[in-house]
Amino acid sequence: GAVVSQHPSWVICKSGTSVKIECRSLDFQATTMFWYRQFPKQSLMLMATSNEGSKATYEQGVEKDKFLINHASLTLSTLTVTSAHPEDSSFYICSAWGGRGYNEQFFGPGTRLTVL
Amino acid sequence: AQSVTQLGSHVSVSEGALVLLRCNYSSSVPPYLFWYVQYPNQGLQLLLKYTSAATLVKGINGFEAEFKKSETSFHLTKPSAHMSDAAEYFCAVSKRGSQGNLIFGKGTKLSVKP
Numbered sequence: 001g002a003v004v005s006q007h008p009s010w011v012i013c014k015s016g017t018s019v020k021i022e023c024r025s026l027d028f029q030a031t032t033m034f035w036y037r038q039f040p041k042q043s044l045m046l047m048a049t050s051n052e053g054s055k056a057t058y059e060q061g062v063e064k065d066k067f068l069i070n071h072a073s074l075t076l077s078t079l080t081v082t083s084a085h086p087e088d089s090s091f092y093i094c095s096a097w098g099g100r101g102y103n104e105q106f107f108g109p110g111t112r113l114t115v116l
Numbered sequence: 117a118q119s120v121t122q123l124g125s126h127v128s129v130s131e132g133a134l135v136l137l138r139c140n141y142s143s144s145v146p147p148y149l150f151w152y153v154q155y156p157n158q159g160l161q162l163l164l165k166y167t168s169a170a171t172l173v174k175g176i177n178g179f180e181a182e183f184k185k186s187e188t189s190f191h192l193t194k195p196s197a198h199m200s201d202a203a204e205y206f207c208a209v210s211k212r213g214s215q216g217n218l219i220f221g222k223g224t225k226l227s228v229k230p
Binding site for chain 1 (some may be wrong): 150152157158160161162165167184206215217218219220221223224
């Protein structure tokens with residue numbers, strides 16, 4: 001199957017700083033990318049959906065000014081957590097859909113963010 | 117609105133025993149249904165999906181699931197558990213197949229005893 005990578009796999013930052021997480025589709029072009037957040041021992045919650053070249057669509061309750069999503073190319077989407085706080089500590093997972101001909105979303109391995 | 121309910125946050129079976137993980141869904145439109153597996157600190161891997169074709173869906177690693185519209189269920193089964201099956205399993209529903217937003221259940225952790 002197609003491969004989606006995330007970088008970094010884990011990051012620790014100080015409260016008030018910003019962190020950027022990259023999601024790349026390595027061997028296909030991702031028409032749509034999704035960002036999920038997973039708290040310990042809980043399910044994945046969709047944060048936003050992004051299509052290449054257009055603004056992301058955020059789910060209700062997700063602060064778009066805090067979680068900046070950029071889908072600048074068909075193989076790269078970034079999530080920037082601005083002015084991070086300890087409550088932003090979580091596991092962030094992206095997925096990518098390659099468009100017609102692709103029968104599934106492919107998930108990245110996730111990024112664990114810890115804010116001190 | 118769509119939703120998924122997974123009965124049992126933790127299921128424990130013996131190696132070689134039947135695995136049954138339950139999933140019930142709610143959807144106002146014909147749903148697309150998925151089962152994913154997640155190993156610790158990893159992303160999700162698709163086990164199988166239902167897309168309105170055959171109601172009995174076979175997936176990877178010997179897993180299968182049956183779509184029952186009358187029961188709004190999509191339970192995951194495997195005849196004989198293996199130690200390597202120990203993981204977290206998520207059921208998900210979507211309106212638009214793989215291109216749409218996935219709504220996940222809370223997950224079921226499967227433990228396999230030797």
